[in-house]
Amino acid sequence: MKDKKPLSPSTSIIISSDNRSVFISPVQRSDSGEYQCTYSNPVSSETVNLSLIISYGPDDVSIKGEDVVDLGEVNYADVSHFQKSSGERVNLGNSDTATQYAEIRHGGKSKAPPPPYGSQVNI
Incomplete structure (x- = not known):
């Protein structure tokens, strides 16, 4: 789950056939958020919460002057x-x-x- 919604495969999100791994490529700003992973076996289950923070530089930077x-x-x-x-x-x-x-x-x-x-x- 991502941000309390089911995570679905897409062109940039690949979920392995055994549901054990999630691959995100290329990573985008919109991939930031709260992820939740639940794993289980016949005896028990566990849920883990993960925060993914994507750091990006500034957009639309302009440099003025002759040496551009x-x-x-x-x-x-x-x-x-x-x-x-x-x-x-x-x-x-x-x-x-x-x-x-x-x-x-x-x-x-x-x-x-x-x-x-x-x-x-x-x-």
Whole structure:
């Protein structure tokens, strides 16, 4: 059940033939909600409640100015000013699932140009 209504298969919700698993792909904002799973055997049954929260970035972001990134380009971000300690996680993202990021690791200050998408550089 989702939000106290029966959960039905759809193009993005697949329920396994043995009713033991639910697959949601692709996940959408509307998939957020309260899910309830009941399992049973001849001796007992149990119900578990789960909350699914889908986090999404802002929609309709606009950047004004001359240096606007064209669609299809790779986006780069210097995240060093976000990190408070070595190894801390930094999340990048927006509501456009096609956005791509390259990973750059700076060990010191560098003026090297960004590497191609999908590469990892230690400077």
